[in-house]
Amino acid sequence: xxxxxxxxxxxxxxxxxxxxxxxxxxxxxxxxxxxxxxxxxxxxxxxxxxxxxxxxxxxxxxxxxxxxxxxxxxxxxxxxxxxxxxxxxxxxxxxxxxxxxxxxxxxxxxxxxxxxxxxxxxxxxxxxxxxxxxx
Numbered sequence: 001x002x003x004x005x006x007x008x009x010x011x012x013x014x015x016x017x018x019x020x021x022x023x024x025x026x027x028x029x030x031x032x033x034x035x036x037x038x039x040x041x042x043x044x045x046x047x048x049x050x051x052x053x054x055x056x057x058x059x060x061x062x063x064x065x066x067x068x069x070x071x072x073x074x075x076x077x078x079x080x081x082x083x084x085x086x087x088x089x090x091x092x093x094x095x096x097x098x099x100x101x102x103x104x105x106x107x108x109x110x111x112x113x114x115x116x117x118x119x120x121x122x123x124x125x126x127x128x129x130x131x132x133x134x135x
Contacts (some may be wrong), residue, residue: 001128009072011114012083015090016065019057023067026054045100061086061093080125087118 026033039049045112049079054086068086071079094112098104 012069019062023058031112082120087115090115
């Protein structure tokens with residue numbers, strides 16, 4: 001179980017730090033000039049700039065994953081729930097992003113699978129730690 005905690009912590013930290021950087025790009029350059037993206041990508045969605053998606057990426061995905069990392073690292077009582085929610089939110093973010101962009105690329109697949117792994121590990125921990133509400 002110790003190795004699983006280590007792997008889970010690494011995944012949460014990796015996604016959290018990456019989302020902070022990605023979100024910061026969207027916040028500081030909402031029109032995507034510095035990172036080579038055009039707001040034309042957003043034409044099918046409700047946003048005209050990358051500001052709101054950048055804020056969501058920074059706050060919810062980035063800080064949420066880092067909070068889950070702290071919960072897992074300290075093995076706090078609710079850590080399987082917090083990290084499982086982070087994984088589910090990441091999967092939802094990817095699905096919404098693919099829908100709005102009307103495209104799927106390899107990074108979408110990779111990060112969806114990472115979210116699925118986070119959620120699966122969390123579910124396994126719930127069962128193993130006998131915290132599963134339906135057992």
